[in-house]
Amino acid sequence: AQSVTQLGSHVSVSEGALVLLRCNYSSSVPPYLFWYVQYPNQGLQLLLKYTSAATLVKGINGFEAEFKKSETSFHLTKPSAHMSDAAEYFCAVTDTGTASKLTFGTGTRLQVTL
Amino acid sequence: NAGVTQTPKFRVLKTGQSMTLLCAQDMNHEYMYWYRQDPGMGLRLIHYSVGEGTTAKGEVPDGYNVSRLKKQNFLLGLESAAPSQTSVYFCASSRIRGGGLAYEQYFGPGTRLTVT
Numbered sequence: 110a111q112s113v114t115q116l117g118s119h120v121s122v123s124e125g126a127l128v129l130l131r132c133n134y135s136s137s138v139p140p141y142l143f144w145y146v147q148y149p150n151q152g153l154q155l156l157l158k159y160t161s162a163a164t165l166v167k168g169i170n171g172f173e174a175e176f177k178k179s180e181t182s183f184h185l186t187k188p189s190a191h192m193s194d195a196a197e198y199f200c201a202v203t204d205t206g207t208a209s210k211l212t213f214g215t216g217t218r219l220q221v222t223l
Numbered sequence: 224n225a226g227v228t229q230t231p232k233f234r235v236l237k238t239g240q241s242m243t244l245l246c247a248q249d250m251n252h253e254y255m256y257w258y259r260q261d262p263g264m265g266l267r268l269i270h271y272s273v274g275e276g277t278t279a280k281g282e283v284p285d286g287y288n289v290s291r292l293k294k295q296n297f298l299l300g301l302e303s304a305a306p307s308q309t310s311v312y313f314c315a316s317s318r319i320r321g322g323g324l325a326y327e328q329y330f331g332p333g334t335r336l337t338v339t
Binding site: 118141143145150151152153154155158160199203208209210211212213214215216 | 227254256263264265266267268271273279281313315317320325326327328329330331332333
């Protein structure tokens with residue numbers, strides 16, 4: 110069974126500081142990994158995805174993530190936080206079955222302060 | 224394109240009442256999903272469908288039923304609502320998996336359900 114662990118349910122950074130949101134996965138086969146963002150009272154929006162083409166993945170809004178097989182990690186980063194980045198972020202892994210079901214982490218709420 | 228839409232946006236039910244949540248997508252996706260989101264638990268899969276007329280159970284299917292009579296619609300039913308079903312419900316859809324690729328899921332805006 111696959112699983113995803115997001116360390117830190119809440120992360121607070123200052124505007125302009127580095128954003129680092131952690132995600133570790135457990136999978137017996139090479140996984141497909143996703144980061145989604147959820148703004149208040151909205152649905153989930155795809156930030157980026159890893160599908161084995163390249164280990165460093167660039168997404169929208171300046172975010173990127175690096176797939177590290179040796180560490181079973183897929184951490185999300187952004188060099189300089191903006192107030193508009195305040196949201197909840199979810200890491201997810203999909204299985205190898207035909208239905209592409211997602212298993213989500215519990216989420217990390219990012220707070221950006223002045 | 225509207226993407227994935229959900230009806231209604233909010234609903235309050237009393238224990239034992241029934242209701243149906245409607246999900247519609249206009250992207251011609253084969254796969255559709257229903258999730259529930261609870262604080263501190265992320266999203267958990269309730270039921271999913273890999274095509275018209277086909278449904279399957281997810282991680283937390285008890286107390287829910289689904290139907291996919293048309294490719295673009297996926298209905299989630301609660302026959303006898305319980306307070307434990309108070310949650311935010313999200314529908315999603317995605318392309319059929321092929322060529323070794325898994326495609327992302329597109330999410331609706333959610334339905335906030337309260338059962339008293």
